[in-house]
Amino acid sequence: MTNQQIIDATKAYVKETLKNAEGGHDWFHTLRVYNNAVLISKKEPVDDFVVQLGALLHDIADSKFHNGDETVGPEMARVFLFELNVDSLIIEHVVNIIKHISFKNSLSGNTEFTSKELQVVQDADRLDAIGAIGIARCFNYGGFKNRPLFDPSIQPNMNMTKEEYKTSAAPTINHFYEKLLLLKDKMNTKTGQQIASKRHQFMETYLEQFYAEWDGER
Numbered sequence: 442m443t444n445q446q447i448i449d450a451t452k453a454y455v456k457e458t459l460k461n462a463e464g465g466h467d468w469f470h471t472l473r474v475y476n477n478a479v480l481i482s483k484k485e486p487v488d489d490f491v492v493q494l495g496a497l498l499h500d501i502a503d504s505k506f507h508n509g510d511e512t513v514g515p516e517m518a519r520v521f522l523f524e525l526n527v528d529s530l531i532i533e534h535v536v537n538i539i540k541h542i543s544f545k546n547s548l549s550g551n552t553e554f555t556s557k558e559l560q561v562v563q564d565a566d567r568l569d570a571i572g573a574i575g576i577a578r579c580f581n582y583g584g585f586k587n588r589p590l591f592d593p594s595i596q597p598n599m600n601m602t603k604e605e606y607k608t609s610a611a612p613t614i615n616h617f618y619e620k621l622l623l624l625k626d627k628m629n630t631k632t633g634q635q636i637a638s639k640r641h642q643f644m645e646t647y648l649e650q651f652y653a654e655w656d657g658e659r
Contacts, residue, residue: 534556
C-alpha cells in the first residue's frame with residue numbers, strides 16, 4: 442500500500458470505530474485535529490506521514506471512555522497499523538504520540554518521549570479544545586457526564602494531580618480554568634501559538650458574557 446492508501450484506510454477505520462462516540466470526541470473531532478495538524482506541519486520540519494497517522498489515531502480509544510485505561514488506544518493503533526504492514530519504526534512513533542499527547546500527562550511531569558511530530562499533533566488537538574468549538578465540546582462533555590454548568594461555591598483546582606484530573610466531577614466552567622485557558626501558553630509551534638491566541642481571546646469574551654448573564658447584568 443502507498444502512504445496515501447494507508448491514510449485513506451486509516452480514515453475509514455477511525456470513522457467506523459467512532460461512529461457512536463460522544464460528540465466532542467467523535468470522527469469530526471478527529472477530522473478537525475487532522476486538518477489542524479496538516480496545516481501546522483506545513484511550517485514544521487516533520488514526517489508528514491507520521492503526523493497524519495498520529496492525528497487520525499490519537500483518540501481511537503480515549504481512556505475516559507474506557508474506564509481510565511490508557512493502554513487501549515495505543516494497542517488498537519498498533520494492531521491496526523501492523524495489519525497494514527506499516528514500518529515498525531513508524532508504528533512505534535505513532536503509538537508514542539497517542540501515549541503522550543494528552544493534557545493530563547503533563548500534570549504528572551511525563552516527559553519521557555518527545556518529537557516534533559508529537560508537538561504538531563498535540564498543538565492540533567489542543568486547538569480543538571479552545572475557541573468556539575472548544576467551548577461547545579466542553580459543555581457537550583459536561584452534559585454527557587451530567588455535571589453542573591457552574592457553582593460559585595466550587596473553586597477551580599489549579600494544582601490537580603493526573604489522577605485528580607481524571608476523576609474530577611467539577612462544574613463545567615471550572616474546566617476553563619483547569620485546562621482550556623492554560624493551553625495558549627502550552628503550544629509548541631508558532632502556527633499553533635498564533636491560532637491559539639485568537640481562540641483564547643474568544644473564550645475570555647465568552648466567560649465575561651457568561652458571568653454577566655449569570656448575575657443578571659446583561
